[in-house]
Amino acid sequence: xxxxxxxxxxxxxxxxxxxxxxxxxxxxxxxxxxxxxxxxxxxxxxxxxxxxxxxxxxxxxxxxxxxxxxxxxxxxxxxxxxxxxxxxxxxxxxxxxxxxxxxxxxxxxxxxxxxxxxxxxxxxxxxxxxxxxxxxxxxxxxxxxxxxxxxxxxxxxxxxxxxxxxxxxxxxxxxxxxxxxxxxxxxxxxxxxxxxxxxxxxxxxxxxxxxxxxxxxxxxxxxxxxxxxxxxxxxxxxxxxxxxxxxxxxxxxxxxxxxxxxxxxxxxxxxxxxxxxxxxxxxxxxxxxxxxxxxxxxxxxxxxxxxxxxxxxxxxxxxxxxxxxxxxxxxxxxxxxxxxxxxxxxxxxxxxxxxxxxxxxxxxxxxxxxxxxxxxxxxxxxxxxxxxxxxxxxxxxxxxxxxxxxxxxxxxxxxxxxxxxxxxxxxxxxxxxxxxxxxxxxxxxxxxxxxxxxxxxxxxxxxxxxxxxxxxxxxxxxxxxxxxxxxxxxxxxxxxxxxxxxxxxxxxxxxxxxxxxxxxxxxxxxxxxxxxxxxxxxxxxxxxxxxxxxxxxxxxxxxxxxxxxxxxxxxxxxxxxxxxxxxxxxxxxxxxxxxxxxxxxxxxxxxxxxxxxxxxxxxxxxxxxxxxxxxxxxxxxxxxxxxxxxxxxxxxxxxxxxxxxxxxxxxxxxxxxxxxx
Ligand code: BES
Ligand code: ZN
Numbered sequence: 001x002x003x004x005x006x007x008x009x010x011x012x013x014x015x016x017x018x019x020x021x022x023x024x025x026x027x028x029x030x031x032x033x034x035x036x037x038x039x040x041x042x043x044x045x046x047x048x049x050x051x052x053x054x055x056x057x058x059x060x061x062x063x064x065x066x067x068x069x070x071x072x073x074x075x076x077x078x079x080x081x082x083x084x085x086x087x088x089x090x091x092x093x094x095x096x097x098x099x100x101x102x103x104x105x106x107x108x109x110x111x112x113x114x115x116x117x118x119x120x121x122x123x124x125x126x127x128x129x130x131x132x133x134x135x136x137x138x139x140x141x142x143x144x145x146x147x148x149x150x151x152x153x154x155x156x157x158x159x160x161x162x163x164x165x166x167x168x169x170x171x172x173x174x175x176x177x178x179x180x181x182x183x184x185x186x187x188x189x190x191x192x193x194x195x196x197x198x199x200x201x202x203x204x205x206x207x208x209x210x211x212x213x214x215x216x217x218x219x220x221x222x223x224x225x226x227x228x229x230x231x232x233x234x235x236x237x238x239x240x241x242x243x244x245x246x247x248x249x250x251x252x253x254x255x256x257x258x259x260x261x262x263x264x265x266x267x268x269x270x271x272x273x274x275x276x277x278x279x280x281x282x283x284x285x286x287x288x289x290x291x292x293x294x295x296x297x298x299x300x301x302x303x304x305x306x307x308x309x310x311x312x313x314x315x316x317x318x319x320x321x322x323x324x325x326x327x328x329x330x331x332x333x334x335x336x337x338x339x340x341x342x343x344x345x346x347x348x349x350x351x352x353x354x355x356x357x358x359x360x361x362x363x364x365x366x367x368x369x370x371x372x373x374x375x376x377x378x379x380x381x382x383x384x385x386x387x388x389x390x391x392x393x394x395x396x397x398x399x400x401x402x403x404x405x406x407x408x409x410x411x412x413x414x415x416x417x418x419x420x421x422x423x424x425x426x427x428x429x430x431x432x433x434x435x436x437x438x439x440x441x442x443x444x445x446x447x448x449x450x451x452x453x454x455x456x457x458x459x460x461x462x463x464x465x466x467x468x469x470x471x472x473x474x475x476x477x478x479x480x481x482x483x484x485x486x487x488x489x490x491x492x493x494x495x496x497x498x499x500x501x502x503x504x505x506x507x508x509x510x511x512x513x514x515x516x517x518x519x520x521x522x523x524x525x526x527x528x529x530x531x532x533x534x535x536x537x538x539x540x541x542x543x544x545x546x547x548x549x550x551x552x553x554x555x556x557x558x559x560x561x562x563x564x565x566x567x568x569x570x571x572x573x574x575x576x577x578x579x580x581x582x583x584x585x586x587x588x589x590x591x592x593x594x595x596x597x598x599x600x601x602x603x604x605x606x607x608x609x610x611x612x613x614x615x616x617x618x619x620x621x622x623x624x625x626x627x628x629x630x631x632x633x634x635x636x637x638x639x640x641x642x643x644x645x646x647x648x649x650x651x652x653x654x655x656x657x658x659x660x661x662x663x664x665x666x667x668x669x670x671x672x673x674x675x676x677x
Pocket of ligand 2: 351373377
């Protein structure tokens with residue numbers, strides 16, 4: 001089926017919803033709705049004060065805002081970046097629409113460690129209070145209105161504020177912490193619930209607002225909106241500040257609010273794309289990203305529908321950026337570790353760009369349904385890869401790497417752990433603590449299973465339909481189920497297949513899902529090389545030392561040449577899970593003979609370091625020290641600390657102390673927690 005018919009179905013679906021014909025509620029909705037009792041039960045005081053105005057319990061338990069009474073329609077952030085003081089200062093204007101049947105008299109917003117000086121409602125000073133902090137959600141801000149506001153009416157709230165040194169969303173780098181040591185730098189990371197530490201907001205993915213950014217800074221600014229053509233283009237002298245304006249015409253949740261400022265220059269990498277980074281990194285970034293960015297966009301457009309955000313740009317951040325990538329609209333924020341000089345890590349770009357549909361246009365309604373963002377994005381990312389290579393073996397290759405990450409995460413949490421479910425219970429919890437590969441990979445496997453079940457051609461007609469129906473909106477897993485079932489109502493064969501789906505097991509059973517039969521052709525060469533290394537760990541008798549192996553395998557630099565970077569990743573992961581670790585000497589040999597030790601691809605050097613640490617090869621410690629002092633991406637930092645702690649806890653603590661200021665607040669907190677365990 002082609003796109004017009006998907007569009008037709010989308011209209012039909014919307015009409016049905018608007019005309020009030022209820023979709024059949026899946027059985028699992030009932031049990032899940034019972035789960036989502038109001039988060040405020042832990043604080044009777046606030047619950048009482050909100051009970052009068054709250055009609056339905058919100059479906060997001062990780063916000064303290066009363067977003068079922070009000071919806072943010074537009075947000076204007078008028079903020080000055082004060083590098084010396086390491087804070088943002090100014091005001092934020094929220095246009096809030098009353099959506100209750102009764103009149104709304106109180107507004108509750110999320111805040112965390114903010115310094116608020118005054119609030120105006122419709123131009124007049126308002127009465128407000130910051131209520132006591134409730135971990136991990138922050139301090140609700142209560143604004144009391146003189147008169148009740150009827151449904152559909154809006155109020156304009158201006159909040160004068162400054163961020164504080166406890167802000168969890170911002171990292172401030174001194175000139176000494178940047179690559180060319182000349183200027184300070186700041187950047188934000190708001191997902192999942194850190195936007196509230198920049199400005200008071202309804203910090204839930206269930207609410208979307210359009211945005212204006214008016215940002216004053218002495219250095220170039222990037223934000224998650226379209227830059228005004230009037231913005232300064234030449235780097236001004238850092239002693240004077242300039243105004244940078246951006247507009248985001250599509251409604252986005254607060255977690256997609258993003259800012260960065262520093263010594264940033266840009267260059268084109270595609271017809272609708274630029275890359276931004278520090279001047280010394282620019283040409284390497286252009287080389288790494290120009291070949292693929294536009295092809296990825298076009299591949300995604302073929303699978304879903306045309307790109308909605310006008311421009312797709314990438315900001316390559318300083319090395320302390322804690323994630324691989326963050327899908328901030330207009331500007332994906334990316335770790336500099338994707339600039340590995342071999343174009344082997346551009347899958348991160350395919351992933352972040354796929355979020356332009358899954359996550360940014362169509363968003364999970366709460367972090368309990370995070371798989372709708374990440375599982376769908378992982379699915380699309382792999383479809384993009386398969387489409388670029390013209391071969392489905394490529395997506396299975398990536399899916400096999402993902403399966404390994406999934407099993408590792410399940411092992412780490414434990415097979416019965418709540419966070420190994422597709423839909424998780426986050427009441428009273430911090431979504432950052434639940435972060436793992438599980439929503440990505442269990443989510444991917446669920447969609448892969450559905451695709452195989454009903455057939456790829458049919459699933460392909462559902463994709464544009466789903467992204468049309470939910471465009472600009474947020475949904476939960478039950479909406480997803482209803483949309484899928486509804487779309488195929490007239491198709492008897494598909495309906496019969498879907499009747500066999502055990503939804504409750506997929507949604508609520510902890511642990512691993514059934515393992516699909518992936519095409520292993522691309523991992524095979526990596527497994528074979530790992531098998532040869534394994535022979536080095538097998539000894540003649542159990543009592544003899546591993547150096548007295550009977551193996552005839554003689555490692556040679558050419559062993560690795562036929563393998564792509566990602567096949568080398570598979571090889572290293574396989575080595576990490578051998579029943580017997582390598583001997584220290586063999587681990588060291590692997591590092592030098594295959595040049596892992598000095599590789600600019602951190603996916604390789606960090607995994608080799610893990611192998612060497614596991615083997616007890618202390619000659620790797622310089623490399624470990626180097627990595628932990630130059631890379632702040634949590635994907636690498638956490639496993640390295642974990643492995644180092646097993647070998648030498650004192651050194652792990654010492655390295656953390658040395659690098660704590662280099663790490664992003666989120667990464668710092670994670671490692672600190674790990675070291676305490
Ligand atoms: N949205 C995530 C990053 C994220 C998730 C930040 C949750 C904060 C809370 C992003 O799209 C992502 O998945 N990044 C991955 C990239 C990878 C899967 C290609 C990462 O950072 O490793
Ligand atoms: Zn993602």
